[in-house]
Amino acid sequence: MDIGFLAQYLMNGLMLGMIYALVAVGFTLFFGVLDVIKFSHGDVLTVGAFAGLATFLGLEAAGISHPAIQILIVVIVSIVLIAALGAVIARTIVLPIRSAPPLNTLLITLMLGTVLREAVRLFYPQGANPQPFPALLPTNSLTLGNFNLRLDNVIMLVAGVAVIVGTQLLLNRTKLGLAIRAVAQDEETARTMGVNFTLIVLITFALGSGLAAFAGLMNGLYYNEINFGMGLLLGAIGFSSAIVGGLGNIYGAILGGFLFAGLQTIGAVALPFASAYKDVFAFGVIIAIMAWRPTGLIQEKISERV
């Protein structure tokens, strides 16, 4: 096969892996601090992408058309709004039902996801139809044979790496991160050390949701199109990635995200006649891995998380 094609697939795989990893890290953070699966995560991502699009249209209407200013405001508004949404969901839905069985949290957040998805479909103008997402980043490209390297993709990859590394540093090098890890390992002892448990949970949900908004924007910028159902598949993929990596382990989530994208890419390359089956292939392999290692690839050595 042509090296240019392979490079193109690799680039595509890296972009998708980044998006999946960002979603998976959210799942793993929520599970870490509260032992819950928050199934509305994918639809929160959708809301983030639509919030970004609405912000863009608002900026256009206001006559602010400088692309650098546009992208900056779109990213900030979307992340801040969705971080707040994540904290509100934690405060009003997830924390109040903490003492219920975890399955209830899973079901209730599944329903919340449907509510968010339908809200986008019904209340966003023409929300039932796919919406074009503007190319807010410079689209200059460099063509090498069959490989077309686009500047916006490079910017997104670099930004994605920066966000993941930043999250990692936040968790491992700051006082806030220390509190999040302590709560994940032993909630009660963390409280006994003077950690404000509720506040840490809200911040963690804000952080994970902000990452989802970022992933949603990346998705929109990459495909130049978003739709109200985009979070369903991204949520399922992000969740699978977090599980296959080892739920509760942040490195596992990142690994899982890139693994899933890698499998999709392999599926697309290996099955050129049937690349529509790449998701089937990827999910199939994930199922096989889970059968082989039920607790994920990166197993927790000691019984706690993050």
Add this chain to the structure above:
Amino acid sequence: MSKADTSGLQVSDVYTAYDKADVLEGVNLEAKPGKITCLLGSNGSGKSTLIRSILGLTPPNRGNITFEGIELRGLPTHKVIATGISCIPEGRQVFPKLTVEENLRIGAYQEDSAGEIQRRFDEVYETFPRLADRKAQLAGTMSGGEQAMVSIGRGLMRAPKLLLIDEPSLGLAPLLVKENFNIIRRINQQGITVFLVEQNVHQTLAISDYGYVLSKGRVVASGTPKQLSKTKEVHEAYFG
């Protein structure tokens, strides 16, 4: 200093229940400032529940708990801690996947001054030189005795006015138990009020200034160590 500021820990008529079953049924006791006060009792007498009630982890249904005149009942745990209380929990409860240094640092979570935190690190490392050698080790990979050092050090990183210690000798080798009690005495000599919950009668009474005996959720005896070692309630509480 107002008069209330020197009133230590006061527990008055505290009732605490898990679900509907009362575990504490009207507990009254006091930990005087600067002293070591102990609470003795067998398994299931409600000792740990009292610690949980003080910390707000299992809030009491009735009664009052005050520290230096501040009502603790109804406060979330981090606000109880903010009044100057620190706890060395039962079973040590180190964070297994945090390093020794991170475990200690989270003990000083409510302290913002980097200089003050460093001063406390120096103090703890001076008390437990072995921890200084193992700063970067994950606490979960340490022996029980070493974890006890981490747990005590973590409690001291708070620089508390009142230190609650829940069963420090549980699961430790006799030699380490003795060492632990010596450390508790030294902590107290630095001016820290100690409220010690224990099953180990003799060594506990040997270092305490005053003691209470808890049985089935009630205080059944109290007095100086000398008085307590003679009372039949102490013997009944353990052997009856």
